[in-house]
Amino acid sequence: MTQNPENSGRNTPVPSAATLEKELEKGWRDHRSGARPSSVSSVTEDDGDGRMVMNFGPQHPATHGTLRSVFTLEGESIVEADVEIGYLHTGFEKLGEHMTYQQWVTVSDRMNYLSAINNNVGYSVAVEELLGIEVPPRCAALRVIMCELSRIADHVLCVGLQGMDLGAFSVMLWSFEKRELVYDIIEAVCGARLTTSWTRVGGIIRDVPEFFPDLVYSFLDEFPPIIDEIHGMLLNNKIFVDRVKDIGKVSTEKALSYGLSGPVGRASGLTSDVRKDKPYLGYDKYDFKVPSQTEGDSFARYMQRMEEIEQSLEIIRQAMATLPQGEVVHDDFKTSLPEKDAVYNDMESLIHHFKLVMLGHGIRPDKGQSIYSATEAPCGELGFFLASDGSDTPYRLRVRPPSLYNYGLFPRLAEGGMISDAVAILSSFHVIAGELDR
Amino acid sequence: MADNNPAYEALPADLKSKVIESVEHQGQVALRCRTADQRALLENFRLSQGYDFLVDVTAMDHLGKDTEERFEIIYVLRNLTANHTFRLHVWLDESDNAIPSVFDLWDSARWGERETHDMFGIVFDGNPDLRRFLMPEDYPAFPLLKDYPLKGKEERRQFPKVVARGDRMVEEEPDTYPTSIGRQMHTPEYIEEVRRDSKPRE
Amino acid sequence: MGLESLIGGEGFLTTTVNGLVNWGRKNALWPMPFGTACCAIEMMATFSGRYDISRFGAEVVRFSPRQSDLLIVSGRISIKMMPVLQKIYRQMPEPKWVISMGACASCGGVFDTYTLVQGVDQFIPVDVYVPGCPPRPESLLDAVFEIQKLVGEDRFDSGKHGS
Known part of the structure; x- marks a missing residue:
């Protein structure tokens, strides 16, 4: 807390954006020809002081997609860790500035592809809040049910992958079976x-089928x-328990300062849950607990997810x-948007549909x-910052990805541990690359 | 101004005058201030008022709009004990292009600021880790600026081509595409062209 | 391709050996899953219980490119990732085949943005494309059958991978 605005004078002049761009241009030529070894090298090197630099990822089974870590090793322990992300950067936010409010729903589910419905709902809730729309009660209840189903699917997959990374492969196969x-x-719906x-903004695409x-x-x-089965397979597995207990401990203060949210934050003693703090879609009508752990290690994060699954089942039963x-x-x-049936059979609805879908007649929040x-996604707090300039596309669409802030702590946690601990920590953090990089 | 925002009410009088505007929409308050006052306000929110959770840091580019400055930095702050969330918008001049970092107040600002730097080219003074984040470290542009087109400037086509030919892998030069790297930016014609490009398909 | 390419010709020995080699190859494909995004999850579903790709001999997933002969590119490939993908493709030993799974890998899909490569086939050779966003596991299985057909037709003296 030492810096203050008066004496934070800069020693070096700050380059403007245009100068920076010019400098970068040369390096870009090297990157695209693959000549820049640092971006893709996976070779370990020894520079004389007994330390090795090891690349972990971006293409490695335990990196859950495209995460890349660079570890400086002494023997097998990590003395310095750095991570590089962006290998799946897709330009969601830029795309949001060029698509109408309804169109962007389609893009949102490619963010966290393990629980796409939570992204859809999170975005729709954001736009509805911007416009001041309240969705009908049936729609809200259906959204809650589907969100919690997705949350269960996400958590059970995460637990399965955690088991797979630590050598318990059957857990992953079993959890995939139940995920189906x-x-x-979801397929029926x-x-x-x-x-x-x-x-859709203001509702859902169509009502659920009769057999829902x-x-x-x-x-x-x-x-x-399956909850008991997974517990049975993992808690009786000494290798798994030894590899996650007391590994990657996060204190409550640290969790708060790094902005951890979701199961990762709650495993470290935070009790915040957007569903309770700022209820949306009528979550305050359902009677459920927000479980939380105090240990803050990888094991607590595993237990946290399993307990949240039980609460989600409870919410689904009530809903x-x-x-x-x-x-x-x-x-x-x-x-x-009117329902598809009405669009085909009703002139009014056809006109509404046409005007909404055609450019320039869609949703237009005031300038x-x-x-x-914010909504509570399986990974944590999924926030949307939307700014309008009065046109039919958002002027700025910012996604606050839970994975990004959760992952920010990972290099600090990995330092001081072994390489095998880094895998155990990473799998318990459950970072989704699509959401992390957007 | 800002009748029902507890964060504003709890400010001392000299800081209250630094808040130039307060906007409320759907029950959520956004305070506005200038770059010079940003640090003092955020220190007060963090250290005196217990806004201990920095939810997000991001920016907006108002290129060509009739606003006070070109950039707007947005901090979303939350007090978990009082369960209150609000936003602080900070105007940032284009020519200065730098703003004090707040990574010492919240660790989450480290990555939030780094991403904002990567996307907008804004320099956060004092942030120790201001490298490229999502883009390759030598990418020639800051993509979320409004004068950068959605489809880029053909950077995505400029890779060598790997061709299977018998046992050997042969690299070929990529097909030539028109490229616009190094074009004069910030000119009215250019901005006009970007606007045209950035309309959704008709 | 080693010894057999030295034999050459169209004689009884080479054609029979060719058939034998191809039969072995196509029923024991070792995929290298280059999974980045949504399609990777469907790929994992294909490898696991319900869809069970091991019925067709392609379940030995190898995360080392040097041990595999089928590259499954599943997911969006950004400009930051493209050099990595090319490096992995180069590291795979001959003969090798590539499946481009999903719309994003094949043509960029809905993401016509500054950072996404609009189709990996611009920069590496692709044998089979799988449509869908993401494709269902059945589609990936079908693509594996297509690859098996290609492998069956391959001639080491004059085919795609002939010298």
Whole structure:
């Protein structure tokens, strides 16, 4: 806390953006020809002081996609860790400035592809908050059910991958098997398995099929045994327990300062959950607990996810029991898309659909309005900052990815441990590259 | 101004005058200040008022708009005990292009500022780790600036071509595409062209 | 390709050996999963229980390119990743085949942005494209069958990988 604005004088003049661009241009030529070894090298080198620099990723099974870490090693312990991300940078935010509010829903589910529905819902809730729309109760309840199903699928996959990274391969196969049950429901509801694009601003694409309750209830019967099975496989596995207990400890202060959220933050003693703190979609109607652990190690993060699965099942049970009937799309068709059936059979709806989808007649929040809206995604707090300039595309669309802030602590945690600990920590953090890099 | 924002109410009088504007939308308050006052305000929020959770750091580019400055840095702050969230918007001049870092107040600012630097070219004074983040370290542009086109300037096509030919891998020169690297930016014609490019498909 | 390319000709020995080699190769493909994004999850689903790619002999996933002969590019490839992909492709021993899985790897998909390579086939050779965003596991299985057909037709003296 030493810096203050008066004496923070810069020693060197700050280059302007244009100068920086010019300097970078030369290096770019090297990058594209592959001549710059640092970007792709996986060779270990010894520079004389007994330390080695080891590249871990970006293409490595334990890096969950495209994360890259550079470890400086002394023997097998890590003395310095650095991470490089961006190998999956896709330009979601720039794309958001060029797409209408409804169109961007399609893009949002490519962010966290393990639980696409949570992204859809998070974005739709943000735009609805910007416009001041309230969705119908049936739509809200259906969104809650699907969100929690996705959360379960995400957590169970994360636990499976955690087991796989630490040598318990069957857990991954078993969890994928149960994940398919969730996929069956998602497929029945929106037709796709992974990239759902299920919500629309102001509602959802269409009402769920008649057999939806049967599917969910059979899921609620079939799924719970896997919790005990996974516990049985992992907690009785001495190798797994030894590799995660007391590894990667995060104190509450550190978790707060680094902005950790979601299961990773709650495993370190934070108790914040957007579903409780700022309820959206009527989450305050459901009676559920926010579990939290105090140890803050990799084992606590595993236990945290398993406990959250139980709470999600509880929410689904309550939401199914009180599922209201009625419309699933907000009735103001100046902002929300009419249902497809109505578009084909009803002149008014066709006109509304046409005007919304064609350029220039869509959702137009007033000039200068902006909002930061957050929802609880499986990885943590998924926030959207939306700013409007009065046109039909957002002027600025910023995604606050939970994975980015969670991952910021990883290099500090890896330092001082062994390489094998780094794998155990990384898998317990559950960083999704698509969401991290956007 | 800012009737119901506890963060603003708790400010001492000299800092209250530094807040130049307060906007409320859907119950969420955004305070506005200038670059020179940013550090003092954020220190007060963090150290005196207990806004211990920096949710996000980001920026906006108001190129060609009728605003006070070109850039706007946005801090989303939250007090977990009081469960209150608000935003602080800071105007940043284009020619100065630098703003004091707050990484010593919140560690999460380290990466938030680094990403903002990577996307906008804004320099956060004092941040120890201001390297490229999402883009390759020698990428010739800052992509989220409004004068940078959505489709880039053909950087995505400039790789050598690997061709399978028998046992050997042969590298060929890439096909030639028109490239616009090094073009004069910030001119009215250029901005006009970018605007045209950036319209959604019709 | 080693010894057999020295034999040459169209004689009984070479054609029979050719058939034998191809039969072995196509029923024991060792995939190198270059999974980056959404498609990687569907690829993992293909490798695991319900869809079970091991029924077709391609379940030995090798994360080292030097041990594999089928590169499955699944997911978006950014300009930062492209040199890595090319390096991995170069590291794979001959003969090798490439599946470009999903819309993003094949043509950029919905992401026509500054950072995404619009189709990996601009920079590395691709044998089979799988449409879909992401493709269902069945589609990937079908692509593996297509690769098996290609392997079956391959001639080491004059085919795609002939000298």
